[in-house]
Amino acid sequence: MLKMIKVKSVKREELINVTSEIKKYIAKIDLNHGKITLFVPHTTAAVTINENADPDVPHDIIFGLGKIAPNVSAYHHAEGNSDAHIKSTLVGCSQDILVENGQMVLGTWQGIFFCEFDGPRTRKLYIYSSEER
Amino acid sequence: MLKMIKVKSVKREELINVTSEIKKYIAKIDLNHGKITLFVPHTTAAVTINENADPDVPHDIIFGLGKIAPNVSAYHHAEGNSDAHIKSTLVGCSQDILVENGQMVLGTWQGIFFCEFDGPRTRKLYIYSSEER
Amino acid sequence: MLKMIKVKSVKREELINVTSEIKKYIAKIDLNHGKITLFVPHTTAAVTINENADPDVPHDIIFGLGKIAPNVSAYHHAEGNSDAHIKSTLVGCSQDILVENGQMVLGTWQGIFFCEFDGPRTRKLYIYSSEER
Numbered sequence: 270m271l272k273m274i275k276v277k278s279v280k281r282e283e284l285i286n287v288t289s290e291i292k293k294y295i296a297k298i299d300l301n302h303g304k305i306t307l308f309v310p311h312t313t314a315a316v317t318i319n320e321n322a323d324p325d326v327p328h329d330i331i332f333g334l335g336k337i338a339p340n341v342s343a344y345h346h347a348e349g350n351s352d353a354h355i356k357s358t359l360v361g362c363s364q365d366i367l368v369e370n371g372q373m374v375l376g377t378w379q380g381i382f383f384c385e386f387d388g389p390r391t392r393k394l395y396i397y398s399s400e401e402r
Numbered sequence: 403m404l405k406m407i408k409v410k411s412v413k414r415e416e417l418i419n420v421t422s423e424i425k426k427y428i429a430k431i432d433l434n435h436g437k438i439t440l441f442v443p444h445t446t447a448a449v450t451i452n453e454n455a456d457p458d459v460p461h462d463i464i465f466g467l468g469k470i471a472p473n474v475s476a477y478h479h480a481e482g483n484s485d486a487h488i489k490s491t492l493v494g495c496s497q498d499i500l501v502e503n504g505q506m507v508l509g510t511w512q513g514i515f516f517c518e519f520d521g522p523r524t525r526k527l528y529i530y531s532s533e534e535r
Numbered sequence: 536m537l538k539m540i541k542v543k544s545v546k547r548e549e550l551i552n553v554t555s556e557i558k559k560y561i562a563k564i565d566l567n568h569g570k571i572t573l574f575v576p577h578t579t580a581a582v583t584i585n586e587n588a589d590p591d592v593p594h595d596i597i598f599g600l601g602k603i604a605p606n607v608s609a610y611h612h613a614e615g616n617s618d619a620h621i622k623s624t625l626v627g628c629s630q631d632i633l634v635e636n637g638q639m640v641l642g643t644w645q646g647i648f649f650c651e652f653d654g655p656r657t658r659k660l661y662i663y664s665s666e667e668r
Contacts, residue, residue: 271435271502302537303665304572306437308500310509312453317624320578325611326620332611333604333621338466345458345465354459355466358450362512363498365629367574367663369537374661376576379628395507397500399436399532399665404568404635439570441633443642445586470603477595484595491583491596492603495645496631528640530633532569532665 270298272396278388282335284317284327285383287394291366292373294396300368307364308395313353313387315360316394321380334359334386353386360384403431405529411521415468417450417460418516420527424499425506427529433501440497441528446486446520448493449527454513467492467519486519493517536564538662544654548601550583550593551649553660557632558639560662566634573630574661579619579653581626582660587646600625600652619652626650 274290295305307316320326334356344351364381367374375381383394407423428438440449453459467489477484497514500507508514516527540556561571573582586592600622610617630647633640641647649660 271500271507304663306498306500308498308507310507310512312451312459312509312511318578318628319620319624323612323614325613326578326617329610329612329617330621330624332609333617337470337603337621337625343465344462346456346462347458348456351459351462351466354452355463355470358452358463359470359492359625361494361627362451365498365572365574365631367537367572367661374537374574374576376578376659378578379576393509395500397437404633404640439631439633441631441640443640443645445584445592445642445644471599477598478591479589479595480591481589484592484599487585487592488596488599488603491585492625494627495584498631526642528633530570 270398274394276383276392276394278385278390281388282331283385283388284330285385286380287383288380291381291396295368298398300398301371303368303398305366305396305398309362310393313350313357314392315357315362315384316364317360317382317384318364318379319382320378322378327382350387356386403531407527409516409525409527411518411523414521415464416518416521417463418518419513420516421513424514424529428501431531433531434504436501436531438499438501438529438531442495443526446483446490447525448490448495448517449497450493450515450517451497451512452515453511455511460515483520489519536664540660542649542658542660544651544656547654548597549651549654550596551651552646553649554646557647557662561634564664566664567637569634569664571632571662571664575628576659579616579623580658581623581628581650582630583626583648583650584630584645585648586644588644593648616653622652
């Protein structure tokens, strides 16, 4: 089953917690054991798993990525968002999530974040599972 | 089904568009709904999804990665390609692609790129699907 | 089948070769053709595939990541390990491994490494396969 959800960013760069949306999908397809795949169909966004507890962690990830791929004028691409393209490739546009006893197999501190690197925009996030049982 | 395709790079660093090869594989195995996995069996190469339209984007990704993991002499590995190993780990050697109605679920601007970081070489790219239907 | 293995790090940052553990899992579930997924349930650790032969390569990857996401005081997160969170997102917490004829589809030089970025600790690594045959 393939489902698309919309994710709305309000800033240029933002980590948006989508953990509860993924939880709802798993409940809806009644997946007990298996795996789901998240896929971001954008080239200036990504998906990651990181700390869900302290909001300073998403802040520091955005700050750190800004140091790693700064938004400078040395790039060729005329749209001025090459930093966002590089961040998308570094973080990646897909993520697997394991499911056991109807629950996501996540560590205590883990949450799932849609990564906006060139917002604000309304974005798409695909959720897929081949295993509905 | 596991298939291997050859990818030929002509430069040390190069993003090679393999989208049409993946499309052909999906048609050949007649996959209607499901997922395929790409896997790069090399430690100085990777696979990513990014913008397919403006060739300046692949250029800027290579340029940006060169700033992130520069080819300097501070590394220990004697082969002089530690930058390529680091880029391989940053970008990643596998990629999931979703398929719906016989078509890859890709955004408008997305293409699939084999990332050469220590060419020129002839490389391998594996394509796998457990779901042939 | 979902299995959890423990990985013990002895340094703050360390790439720990887990290739033989994954090999044992594949033999144990008697997987002939298919795919397994590795998942790290931590936000300051990751999993990657890179060179298994020269120990200077894991050394240089840790060195390079330290340049990319330095452990500086500019971060907000009070625990002082934001560099480790950033590295976790850059490298990624999951990895697919293809299996053919009972063997992992890995290149000559590839090994699988658990990446510790905030040790020493005892960590968990999940191994999953939906395909037992």
